[in-house]
Amino acid sequence: MKLRLLRCLRPQPSKQAAIGQKESELQAVHDHHLLKDMSKSPFRDTPVKILLLGTAESGKTTIIKQMRILHINGFTDNERREKIPEIYQNIHDSILQLVGQMGVLGIDFGSCTSERSADYILSLPGLAPEWPMNEEYCDHVMALWNDVGIRACYNRSNEFPLLDSAKYFLDNFERISNVDYIPSTEDILHSRKITTGISQISFRVSIPKSMGGGEQEFRMYDVGGQRDQRNKWIQVFEGIQAVLFLISCSEFDQNLREDPTQNRLQEALKLFRAVWQNRFLASAGLIVFLNKYDIMERKIRAGKHIVDYFPEYEDFCKRPQQDNCFDESDWTKLFIKQKLVDITQEPFKRHSRNQVDMGTSERECYYHFTVATDTGCIRDVFCDVQKMILSENVAGTSLL
Ligand SMILES: Nc1nc2c(ncn2[C@@H]2O[C@H](COP(=O)(O)OP(=O)(O)OP(=O)(O)O)[C@@H](O)[C@H]2O)c(=O)[nH]1
Numbered sequence: 384m385k386l387r388l389l390r391c392l393r394p395q396p397s398k399q400a401a402i403g404q405k406e407s408e409l410q411a412v413h414d415h416h417l418l419k420d421m422s423k424s425p426f427r428d429t430p431v432k433i434l435l436l437g438t439a440e441s442g443k444t445t446i447i448k449q450m451r452i453l454h455i456n457g458f459t460d461n462e463r464r465e466k467i468p469e470i471y472q473n474i475h476d477s478i479l480q481l482v483g484q485m486g487v488l489g490i491d492f493g494s495c496t497s498e499r500s501a502d503y504i505l506s507l508p509g510l511a512p513e514w515p516m517n518e519e520y521c522d523h524v525m526a527l528w529n530d531v532g533i534r535a536c537y538n539r540s541n542e543f544p545l546l547d548s549a550k551y552f553l554d555n556f557e558r559i560s561n562v563d564y565i566p567s568t569e570d571i572l573h574s575r576k577i578t579t580g581i582s583q584i585s586f587r588v589s590i591p592k593s594m595g596g597g598e599q600e601f602r603m604y605d606v607g608g609q610r611d612q613r614n615k616w617i618q619v620f621e622g623i624q625a626v627l628f629l630i631s632c633s634e635f636d637q638n639l640r641e642d643p644t645q646n647r648l649q650e651a652l653k654l655f656r657a658v659w660q661n662r663f664l665a666s667a668g669l670i671v672f673l674n675k676y677d678i679m680e681r682k683i684r685a686g687k688h689i690v691d692y693f694p695e696y697e698d699f700c701k702r703p704q705q706d707n708c709f710d711e712s713d714w715t716k717l718f719i720k721q722k723l724v725d726i727t728q729e730p731f732k733r734h735s736r737n738q739v740d741m742g743t744s745e746r747e748c749y750y751h752f753t754v755a756t757d758t759g760c761i762r763d764v765f766c767d768v769q770k771m772i773l774s775e776n777v778a779g780t781s782l783l
Pocket residue numbers: 437438439440441442443444445446546547548572573574575576577578579606607608609674675676677678753754755756757
């Protein structure tokens with residue numbers, strides 16, 4: 384389906400235009416009613432389909448949660464309670480991972496008490512304790528998270544797979560371990576459960592008066608980003624009007640869970656190329672969320688440098704100073720974005736049946752820096768995205 388919403392809303396060329404002002408006024412009234420009717424017409428019942436793509440942990444499911452918060456009244460108390468086992472599991476996985484890596488990285492615990500706490504945690508099964516957490520478990524987790532050795536291990540967590548929200552949950556452990564605990568919206572946004580199937584969320588969004596008013600239904604599809612999940616993606620390619628590709632800017636110093644020899648950012652760039660060149664998505668608009676820039680900034684403040692993983696960054700920074708580019712975080716953001724822009728400008732030949740035919744694509748790609756856990760940020764960005772998808776300019780040129 385071609386999405387030319389505004390074209391449908393635009394009043395038909397008026398044959399009466401030259402007949403006189405009275406008729407023009409009548410036409411204006413007619414157009415006004417037409418626009419009002421259009422907002423109720425079945426045309427508005429055709430959903431705009433958006434597909435979320437990206438590597439594992441890039442933030443796709445977090446965007447789905449945000450749509451729910453922004454457009455479908457968020458989570459009920461029961462739904463919040465249902466998230467408790469997931470959050471407990473996130474905490475358990477995080478502390479187990481940290482304790483397990485101490486020996487691998489050759490880091491000592493700060494005290495004998497912490498060593499005993501580590502033995503206790505390692506003696507437990509991989510499954511998180513059930514609600515309510517027992518006091519002994521809570522004391523050991525808290526003691527470990529306050530241990531200097533564990534903190535040193537956490538500071539090197541780019542060297543092993545650790546949940547991005549580990550610090551958030553461990554910092555909030557006292558509140559979460561409380562028997563009356565009900566997950567907050569922020570807790571839900573930070574929780575992580577790997578996506579293995581395909582899910583979708585539908586919601587209606589008000590359209591600005593300047594674009595005809597009324598409402599439009601959006602349908603957003605979420606898929607799993609791990610390598611063994613990507614063969615399922617093709618099932619949802621048909622009829623997609625826009626792909627929202629998520630890439631995590633913070634993962635320049637991390638390797639994949641599924642292949643510890645492969646740099647995560649390199650993998651994301653490779654995947655972006657495959658999506659950009661995919662012939663089944665050639666008529667869909669492409670919007671990139673350069674996500675997790677909060678974590679990227681934190682890493683840079685802690686002394687990490689992208690140049691240690693992408694040596695070409697050094698030459699990139701020799702370019703003349705760019706507008707609004709003041710510090711290393713800005714340069715790093717620009718560098719990652721430029722990598723994506725370069726990919727969209729590569730001339731490509733068809734190497735496989737999934738790629739579009741030869742030549743550089745005239746399609747445009749749109750970029751946003753995002754923090755998917757920040758509802759305000761996603762509200763603003765999605766507002767732009769939605770306007771862009773619905774705008775005739777984009778529909779007429781490149782997106783659709
Ligand atoms: N700090 C921070 N955390 C984020 C951000 N985006 C996502 N996260 C966290 O990163 C983790 C992974 O996010 P998900 O949304 O589950 O990632 P995904 O892309 O759906 O991953 P798969 O289902 O494996 O494909 C979750 O714990 C999120 O809370 C962000 O911008 N900043």
